[in-house]
Amino acid sequence: MLHLLYVVLGLVAVNLAAGWLLSRLPKGRGRTAGMGLLVAVDALALGLIVLELCMALFFAQSDGFNLTMSSRKWFERYWQPVNSLGYRDVEPAPRKDGEKIVMVLGDSFAAGHGVDNPADRFGDGLARRLGQGWRVVNVAKIGWDSVDEYEAMAAYPVTPDVVVLAYFVNDIYRAAEKSGHSLTFAVRFPQGTLTKYLVDHFALANFVYWRLARMGNLDDASAGFWDRLRGAYADKTVFAAHAAELDAIVAWCRERRIRLVALLIPSLSDVAGSAAMTARVAGYFGERGVDVLDLTPLIIDKKPGELVVNGVDSHANVGLNAVMADLLYRALAPAPVPAPGN
Known part of the structure; x- marks a missing residue:
């Protein structure tokens, strides 16, 4: 859960930085388009965070190799x-x-x-x-x-x-x-620093990785x-x-x-x-x-x-x-x- 907190804090920081940058733009389509993109990214991120929380807290399923x-x-x-x-x-x-x-x-x-x-x-x-x-x-x-x-x-x-x-x-x-x-x-375990970090610390990434690995x-x-x-x-x-x-x-x-x-x-x-x-x-x-x-x-x-x-x-x-x-x-x-x- 600590790593999810890092993600939330990072998202807050990104929003603050993006908001400041957007406020520097003149009013018009550019600022409106930027705000729309920020809202879309936030909605997607919030959805992933909620899904991560649900999986981390409630999803318990055995697997034959006990890898997940x-x-x-x-x-x-x-x-x-x-x-x-x-x-x-x-x-x-x-x-x-x-x-x-x-x-x-x-x-x-x-x-x-x-x-x-x-x-x-x-x-x-x-x-x-x-x-x-x-x-x-x-x-x-x-x-x-x-x-x-x-x-x-x-x-x-x-x-x-x-x-x-x-x-x-x-x-x-x-x-x-x-x-x-x-x-x-x-068994091929996650390769690469970023992939290994995500799979080792986030339930959603862990779930997706091992399902793909099984295929x-x-x-x-x-x-x-x-x-x-x-x-x-x-x-x-x-x-x-x-x-x-x-x-x-x-x-x-x-x-x-x-x-x-x-x-x-x-x-x-x-x-x-x-x-x-x-x-x-x-x-x-x-x-x-x-x-x-x-x-x-x-x-x-x-x-x-x-x-x-x-x-x-x-x-x-x-x-x-x-x-x-x-x-x-x-x-x-x-x-x-x-x-x-x-």
Whole structure:
């Protein structure tokens, strides 16, 4: 807001200087035309200032890369509660007598990136569906991969009865990088002193710049990233390294007699294009006797707009979170009690 104040003060100074210059002109068309131009410039500037204020104060919208001012404002407004472990969840608590605990383990999809109310996430929806006697804990952070998830699961202070691994297709990232299969994603940040100043300090300029960037280099970079990601899954060396990461999760659960359910989430902007990746992961878990819930066949005919948070955030929207909660509930719900006499 300080930088907007500088703009206002600059506008006042320009008006004072222009008014003084216009007052020196003889009365006539020149002065009238000059006054008209000054009024037009002031009206445009005032409109931009009002729009800047509205965007800076009220516009909060998540984006998938968290590059924009509006996304940072979204996090300030909605990313809560955050517990002492850094998760978007309530504080861990000891198990109550007879209570069953489900751990939702994952990255930004499990944490609810783009979902304003954490109660609308699939983990919270599952908790409501399971009802009394169940507790669902959220162990997830943005940017995590399978190694991060294993470490967090093993370190959590309460041992769960069920682990729901929310697997997204970029979880192979670390294994790919270690195997020399680069999955870097280049983003072109503002160039030039003036452009960088405007984009870094003004919400309106920031909004316009990153929207234009998405129609240019970001879209190209994204397409290249997904091509390389498909290549990583097709690479036997890379997938073997990734399988070793997943083996640690499977083994940890088996040693403790914890049920593991793998919820596989494809690229929501190109479900069909990531189907081969989710199929390979489904095959891996199936070979190890792990329950697999692959979203791909359920949503392959859906358009991205029906699945994602918004046009710049391709995480799951509230509706898709509800679908995932229903899918998990059907997998985890206790068997119905037989009717008397049956």
